[in-house]
């Protein structure tokens with residue numbers, strides 16, 4: 001089974017490899033650096049979902065693989081509070097797209113202010129932690145949950161939802 005991954009980000013890639021390997025055999029993985037065709041920093045849940053769908057479809061066009069994954073992180077505001085939100089999509093070999101969203105968690109106001117000023121969460125988190133490339137390891141979620149949930153674990157849940165929906169559709173011949 002050929003599995004295409006629409007990112008080079010290590011945290012997202014690990015999530016896809018970890019979960020897909022649990023449910024399928026004879027796997028070949030390949031990463032594709034495809035565009036999301038949305039803002040570098042999505043600012044609504046809708047835009048974040050669209051980024052995941054675009055990545056899945058762009059990966060499908062590039063690979064023709066059996067399963068084509070797109071994962072996207074973004075932020076959105078509810079009643080003045082800024083949340084990080086996360087979406088995933090998988091495009092099947094025939095172009096059908098399945099979507100699922102994942103965890104949302106509150107970002108501290110000092111992070112929210114910088115996002116409103118137009119900065120991206122990735123560099124904001126590197127400044128905040130004085131570390132490099134946090135988005136490829138713990139992620140903002142890892143930092144703001146004291147390491148209880150890292151970015152890979154958060155995306156693993158989304159990938160599990162996507163594969164579960166795919167298996168349901170296959171079994172029920174939908």
Ligand SMILES: O=P(O)(O)OP(=O)(O)OP(=O)(O)OC[C@H]1O[C@@H](n2cnc3c(O)ncnc32)[C@H](O)[C@@H]1O
Pocket residue numbers: 006007008009012040041042071072073074084120121122123125134135136138139140141151
């Ligand atoms: O290489 P890609 O796949 O693009 O991975 P990415 O880390 O840039 O992730 P996204 O494009 O999906 O996320 C959109 C923006 O939000 C940032 N971001 C999202 N979730 C984050 C997290 O948990 N930690 C740090 N930055 C995050 C990210 O750096 C981007 O600026």
Ligand SMILES: [Mg+2]
Pocket residue numbers: 040
């Ligand atoms: Mg990105």
